[in-house]
Amino acid sequence: MQMRDFVVRFAGEGGQGVVTSAEGLAQSSTQVGYHALTFATFPSQILGGPTWTQARIAVDPVLAPGDDVNVLVAFNQDAYDAHHQDVLPDGVVIFNSTEFEIEGDDRSFGLPFEELAKSTGNNRAANMVIMGALAHLINMPQEHLISFVEERFNRGRAEDAEIIRSNIEALNLGRNHIAESSFSLGELAPPETPKYQQLMIKGNEAVSIGSMAAGLEFYAGYPISPATPILLYMERNLVGKDRLAYQVSSEIESITAILGAGYAGKRSMTATSGPGVSLMSEGLGLAWIAEIPLVVVNVQRGGPATGLPTKTEQSDLFGCMYPAHGDVKLPIIAAGTVEECFYGAVKAIEWAEKYQGPVILMTEMSLAERAQNIPKPDLSKIQEAKRVVYSGSNGYLRYAGNGLSPMPIPGNPGAYVANGSEHDDMGDTTHLGERHVQMTERRFGKIKLLEEDDYESDQIENSIAVMSWGGSKGPAREAYDKLKESGLPVGWYYTMFLNPLPPKLLEELKQKDLVIVPELNYQGQFSSILRSLGVKAESITQYTGLPFKARTLVEKITEMTNARLKETVKV
């Protein structure tokens, strides 16, 4: 039988080309017509340190890194020691035989890829040697790879021809080298090339461009893993008249600066990770009470305080939904795929302007650094986010009434005080109980403006359903598809709108006997929030710093479903 997908993991030291190898493989595979995504973890240091990245290549679209490793490319002994147990029994270990030797593992194949690359006259072609070897293992036609090389390195420079020649030679060397052995994985089914225009893009980049598609004008940020790439992308690209991306001196400056810019009429955003959100707590409360539009992107990492800066976790949901003291519950969008990183950012900017307040867009390390092929967004369907702006004369009561009111912009008539103290109609401080009641209800009431209609659902006739959130969507969907095939009576729900939930979705969830929520945190944060809304939800939790394996979820969902079904029968 032909394979539908396979996983290659590259493991070595930081700086050895582990990441570029995996991304290069993913990229070349998508150009051949396959679907691909990468998954990376980094050491928290600049040079060296154990690092690995894997690429999953598939005939069908995939959203998860893959449970098992078909091929391990080990750059050194440590990498082999740390990863060989993840390789399937019928998998292959390609190791850098210039560097070290492996004995007693009949899956291993020594490939002197650095030496072979050197022999082509192009030291940088080691990736291509490996790729040629991989192509043999999955029986991929060599001409696919050759046309990829010709396309990729054809950049209109004089040296193009030589670079193309050496890379093709490297491909052939790798392929021929492993062909002399008996190693083979079978045959990857031919690609079913998507007919639409595609992008190969990472989550952080998709967030950046998505926010710009919605008309982002002002960005302030402070370096923090794993959100820094957004800051860097913005500083290069959010430039020119009436645009600014700027590095400030702390996350406290980030939040207060974008608040000032939002107040002054600009669509504003910052991106950070958990520690930054903690520092932004008071500023988020100010944006909520003073009704100032802004977006905070939280690219989640693991643990409290400094925690696990380069690992993935979904443990900031409580912290993002309830970031501040004093009755605050923020609108939350959580992206579950690289594509949703783009559309989530579009929505986040739109929401902030629409209800005039802070919105949190949650992503996570595993999405931020994931390179994936996605359909190219159709920009003609995306509009710049709009704010209801006041255009009358002076003497305006900015905070009058119980709902949204037009927002005056400095420089125009309608001057008022945006007040972080409880305030009256005109924005002056007040301590009257009835005012606090009115303003509190006004603030919560505006959330209704953000209710969306769309959500994913499948097999909704079942009384038990799976509903994951954020980046766990991928493994959860893969597990669900397997369970559906096996006939387990479970349904599927998914949305990236966590607050407010699409009202119709919430109604449906409330009808279920059990909603199973796979999520990467200890406390079961989303299921806890669902329970508070009247949904019988229970979590499957994991807090290893790594994403779920689909297999784990298949087992646990089956277990929970069968247990619940048995109970129901007893009654």
Add this chain to the structure above:
Amino acid sequence: MSKKNPEYDFKWCPGCGDFGVRRALEMAMINRAEETSQPMENNVVVAGIGCSGNLVHLLEGDQPYGIHGIHGRSLPIALGVKMAQPTLNVVVVAGDGDFLSIGGEHIAPQAARNLNICAVVMDNGVYGLTKGQSSPTTLEGAITSSTPYGKLEIKTNPLELYLTLGVSFIASGFSGQPRPLAELIKQGMEHSGFSIVHVQSPCTTYNDTFIQLKGDQKNGIQPTLWDIPEEHDTSDRAAAHELLQQGGLPVGVLYNDNDRLPLDQNVVTTWEKAQPKTVEQLLGAFEF
């Protein structure tokens, strides 16, 4: 608050220095608005938290825009407002606790950026609204509600601090002289860059220093305030340092560096180096 607002019940204590600062700021904004033919709504007053921050609600006459934010963060809020709309005239009003203690971390970055705003700091050497705790400008050894056995730290010298951090316009004023103070604030607003007008604005309830500041000839009390002589070269940093060694509290413009471009103008110079792309072009870079 352009009219009497029965709901707003905050009052400064009788004789509070902040009354004079408010008057001076009103005069400065009105004069500048007239001179530049810009409407009052081109002004944004970003206030900190404390007695001083309430100034933004107590302004009389034509109303500027205002933000009454959170404790210590008036400078970075002003950064956002100014960089979002560089044509606005942005003024920060803050107290010594707000500006120098909880907000102290924001002074150096704005000085380095030369953010084109004017900060008016009302220094009364005490936390008034929370009833009399020691602040960075409380004297060493002073007994306050939070230093029952005397303040353990030395008094911060704000003017020296600003000079060291590279604030490009530094003036020192007194709330008891609203007209000259208005002139200093107006100069601060006109300055192209980060300006701080540090004002002695005594707290009549917890730290009444009016007499020490002004002196009392009859009772032989020498004033701590003294006017910076006209011949002082405000562009001379060393001269400014020297002036501060003379003790007491100099009043007037201490330092004025007009050579540095402010942040908003520096940003404009980057536009030539950067080549802005459309969103379509940005997406195009990821096509395959």
